[in-house]
Amino acid sequence: MTTETKTTDQPRTTSDSRSEYTEICLPNDTNMLGTMLGGRVMHLVDVCGAIAAMRHARGPVVTASVDQMTFLHPIHVGELVRLKSQVNRVFHSSMEVGVKVWVENLHTGGMKHTSSAYLTFVALDSQGARVRIPPILPETEEEHRRYAQAAKRRANRLAMKNRTRAEPEE
């Protein structure tokens, strides 16, 4: 659909992309039990992931895929949803971003890890053409581990995409 243009080749570190996002759970975000809708959590994951991706690409991005997500704990009205994201690995025009979600109880300060997700974002220019993004430089042992694992996850994702494409039209 789009052609690829090129931006700077200057590498950027993983930590340059690292981002945080916090939101309070309000009644409008919830289901009939007063806990946050899964779709609302997914929206916040997408936003926090996109911030890390845009910080790395220094331009607009679109979400190409979101890997499987699990919700380990409910988020109640008045609790804080805290998200952290970073770019794990860059390919050509796409990059994998990891997002982790915690719920913080405002009264006790207690934090619980509730979800994690891997998203793939593609960098586009203002005409909608794909943009080759700068390489990423992992620095810590943990960043190197995530970088290595991201390649395997990408291979699975692309295989899944090809299988979906191969399904006949209804």
Ligand SMILES: CC(C)(COP(=O)(O)OP(=O)(O)OC[C@H]1O[C@@H](n2cnc3c(N)ncnc32)[C@H](O)[C@@H]1OP(=O)(O)O)[C@@H](O)C(=O)NCCC(=O)NCCS
């Ligand atoms: C994502 C999108 C730009 C990919 O465009 P495309 O023409 O299919 O391009 P390609 O198949 O050549 O893939 C481009 C890059 O995206 C990656 N990609 C495409 N689909 C992917 C998927 N499902 N999962 C992971 N990566 C994917 C490719 O690996 C490639 O990466 P690379 O440049 O780093 O090698 C295009 O499908 C699109 O615009 N989708 C809609 C995006 C959107 O609106 N998102 C909001 C939610 S609906």
